[in-house]
Amino acid sequence: MSETIDSLLHEERRFPPSSDFTATSVATPALYEDAGKDRLAFWADQARELLEWSTPFTETLDWNNPPFARWFADGRLNVAYNCLDRHVLAGNGDRVAIHWEGEPGDSRSITYAELTREVMKAANALEALGIRRGDRVAIYLPMIPEAVIAMLAVARLGAIHSVVFGGFSAESLRSRIEDADAKLVITADGGWRKGKVFPLKNAVDSAIASQTDGTSTVEHVLVVRRGENDVDWTEGRDLWWHDVVDSAPDEHEAEPFEAENPLFILYTSGTTGKPKGILHTSGGYLTQCAYTHKNVFDLHPETDVFWCTADVGWVTGHSYVVYGPLANGATQLIYEGTPDTPHPGRWWELIEKYGVTILYTAPTAIRAFMKTGREYPQKFDLSSLRVLGSVGEPINPEAWIWYRDIIGGGRTPVVDTWWQTETGAIMVSALPGITSAKPGSAQVPLPGISVDVLDESGNRVGNGNGGLLVVTEPWPSMLRGIWGDPERFIETYWEKFDFEGSPNRRMYLAGDGARLDSDGDVWILGRVDDVMNVSGHRLSTMEIESALVSHPIVAEAAVVGASDDTTGQAVVAFVILRAKQAEAQTAAEAEALLKAQVAEQIGAIARPRRIFIVTELPKTRSGKIMRRLLRDVAEGREVGDTTTLADTQVMNVITDKLR
Numbered sequence: 001m002s003e004t005i006d007s008l009l010h011e012e013r014r015f016p017p018s019s020d021f022t023a024t025s026v027a028t029p030a031l032y033e034d035a036g037k038d039r040l041a042f043w044a045d046q047a048r049e050l051l052e053w054s055t056p057f058t059e060t061l062d063w064n065n066p067p068f069a070r071w072f073a074d075g076r077l078n079v080a081y082n083c084l085d086r087h088v089l090a091g092n093g094d095r096v097a098i099h100w101e102g103e104p105g106d107s108r109s110i111t112y113a114e115l116t117r118e119v120m121k122a123a124n125a126l127e128a129l130g131i132r133r134g135d136r137v138a139i140y141l142p143m144i145p146e147a148v149i150a151m152l153a154v155a156r157l158g159a160i161h162s163v164v165f166g167g168f169s170a171e172s173l174r175s176r177i178e179d180a181d182a183k184l185v186i187t188a189d190g191g192w193r194k195g196k197v198f199p200l201k202n203a204v205d206s207a208i209a210s211q212t213d214g215t216s217t218v219e220h221v222l223v224v225r226r227g228e229n230d231v232d233w234t235e236g237r238d239l240w241w242h243d244v245v246d247s248a249p250d251e252h253e254a255e256p257f258e259a260e261n262p263l264f265i266l267y268t269s270g271t272t273g274k275p276k277g278i279l280h281t282s283g284g285y286l287t288q289c290a291y292t293h294k295n296v297f298d299l300h301p302e303t304d305v306f307w308c309t310a311d312v313g314w315v316t317g318h319s320y321v322v323y324g325p326l327a328n329g330a331t332q333l334i335y336e337g338t339p340d341t342p343h344p345g346r347w348w349e350l351i352e353k354y355g356v357t358i359l360y361t362a363p364t365a366i367r368a369f370m371k372t373g374r375e376y377p378q379k380f381d382l383s384s385l386r387v388l389g390s391v392g393e394p395i396n397p398e399a400w401i402w403y404r405d406i407i408g409g410g411r412t413p414v415v416d417t418w419w420q421t422e423t424g425a426i427m428v429s430a431l432p433g434i435t436s437a438k439p440g441s442a443q444v445p446l447p448g449i450s451v452d453v454l455d456e457s458g459n460r461v462g463n464g465n466g467g468l469l470v471v472t473e474p475w476p477s478m479l480r481g482i483w484g485d486p487e488r489f490i491e492t493y494w495e496k497f498d499f500e501g502s503p504n505r506r507m508y509l510a511g512d513g514a515r516l517d518s519d520g521d522v523w524i525l526g527r528v529d530d531v532m533n534v535s536g537h538r539l540s541t542m543e544i545e546s547a548l549v550s551h552p553i554v555a556e557a558a559v560v561g562a563s564d565d566t567t568g569q570a571v572v573a574f575v576i577l578r579a580k581q582a583e584a585q586t587a588a589e590a591e592a593l594l595k596a597q598v599a600e601q602i603g604a605i606a607r608p609r610r611i612f613i614v615t616e617l618p619k620t621r622s623g624k625i626m627r628r629l630l631r632d633v634a635e636g637r638e639v640g641d642t643t644t645l646a647d648t649q650v651m652n653v654i655t656d657k658l659r
């Protein structure tokens with residue numbers, strides 16, 4: 001990994017902003033100056049300018065009990081009101097909030113006035129079902145307008161949403177419902193994907209039926225009709241969205257809540273088997289979403305059409321499909337389906353149809369389009385595009401250049417944005433109109449954000465060197481904790497760099513390796529922990545291993561992320577079968593069975609690309625699996641240094657077997 005980055009660091013191409021772009025750009029160098037002068041005053045200004053507060057805050061940051069930060073704590077606001085009503089009251093009710101396109105080609109354009117009414121109805125319906133401030137609501141929906149409406153309705157009531165990606169399995173949904181004690185689940189019969197309806201409601205049924213202690217906190221399941229597929233029905237528990245929401249009153253007064261009122265929990269993979277429920281709150285989160293969405297994408301809300309291709313099941317969908325764009329009163333596109341359905345030019349067709357001006361997507365998608373060929377984008381008029389963004393994993397310079405040339409017509413700035421579920425919003429990125437772009441580097445912390453790269457003992461590595469990426473000062477959209485597990489929150493992020501004797505010098509450990517080049521620009525090297533990045537999605541090796549060993553034929557399993565041209569990394573597993581099973585079936589049968597097991601336990605995104613059935617795993621004398629050696633095998637390389645293995649012959653046994 002670091003070899004590739006060494007070669008990337010020799011990337012010499014530079015793309016300074018054009019004077020035309022700079023002339024009208026939203027971001028100006030004054031942002032850096034103001035933030036440099038007084039960081040907290042800068043954030044306070046952003047919070048006041050970008051949001052409407054029912055009660056203005058007087059204190060910007062309370063960091064007396066690190067790492068538990070409180071931002072704008074004595075202020076009060078309603079997040080949904082800020083995303084909806086205030087735009088209508090300001091006279092922008094007729095502006096389109098969402099152009100939605102379903103995969104089969106059906107579409108809806110929803111104005112701010114209409115969206116506000118829909119959310120008011122949904123909030124009334126949820127209130128009638130007993131949802132109150134602080135209650136948890138699980139949302140398991142396809143990319144349909146109701147996903148946004150549901151999230152905002154929950155936020156409007158001061159309740160907490162936990163969106164679970166529709167591609168996750170019933171088992172993943174079960175553990176998330178249970179961890180958060182969700183009272184309500186909002187789902188759909190099914191959604192469209194790759195030309196077919198995929199069911200969702202049945203997964204909710206089995207998730208609830210399999211709650212560990214046999215009872216469930218879920219009182220109701222609210223079902224949107226989308227796929228029109230058959231569903232089972234539990235009378236009294238299950239309700240159709242169109243029955244309860246359509247008939248609900250369309251007036252609803254938004255109650256203001258304190259800035260630190262929890263807004264959502266979003267589960268993400270960590271180093272251990274159990275996903276972490278990352279907790280975000282209201283005022284700080286919304287401030288940074290709005291600030292980054294405006295400045296990083298050069299948003300002109302009156303004229304732009306923004307498109308973030310992420311699913312709302314991921315943090316990118318939370319911050320840049322729902323909260324950032326709507327807080328800023330932007331017009332955006334939401335597309336339900338896959339990029340290649342019904343034809344490989346679907347995205348480009350949509351950009352032409354809606355005149356999309358800002359596109360925000362992941363390197364894995366760009367690399368997949370590079371493979372299919374430029375002839376597809378070239379069939380469509382993409383001249384409306386003026387800013388391109390990338391997120392989720394390092395973007396290699398070749399993909400960056402292709403993106404800019406083929407999609408951006410060689411004109412558009414490309415912003416490579418580094419951030420995480422935990423950071424809530426973008427942290428490191430070029431600013432269009434200001435930064436001279438460097439393909440492959442995420443470049444500079446945003447104004448108001450302080451990051452650094454440290455070595456293992458906490459010393460700054462300085463330009464030209466690599467180490468661990470840290471955030472050195474609290475930021476408004478920082479996670480406020482891990483749901484129900486404050487210890488794990490401290491251990492995971494704040495213990496490594498807790499400088500003794502100075503409690504205020506705790507630094508946030510991001511879990512990514514990074515290098516600073518000679519200009520001090522940041523190059524992200526990828527995760528330094530046991531987290532893989534597959535198609536921009538975080539998966540934990542431990543979680544996949546426990547899915548594998550929970551199958552009765554498996555004795556032991558080790559999972560590694562092997563580099564992959566399209567998906568960045570791919571899941572590769574090494575599995576030892578129980579003795580009897582090893583005789584009873586062929587390796588191919590076992591491989592198929594176990595791939596299905598992972599898809600069922602976690603979701604199709606975690607399905608291993610390859611499973612190698614082996615008889616041994618390489619372990620150190622202390623019993624730790626040496627994944628580095630397995631990665632060599634998975635990537636087809638000569639196996640590296642084996643001298644620290646307990647049994648130095650074991651890699652020969654493995655490679656002989658696989659030959």
Ligand code: WTA
Binds near residue numbers: 417
């Ligand atoms: C990776 C997604 C390189 C990184 C917003 C991080 C990136 C993890 C970039 C978070 C980028 C995200 N360049 N790597 N521009 N953006 N990552 O929580 O490893 O799903 O820690 O949040 O994705 O993934 P998450």
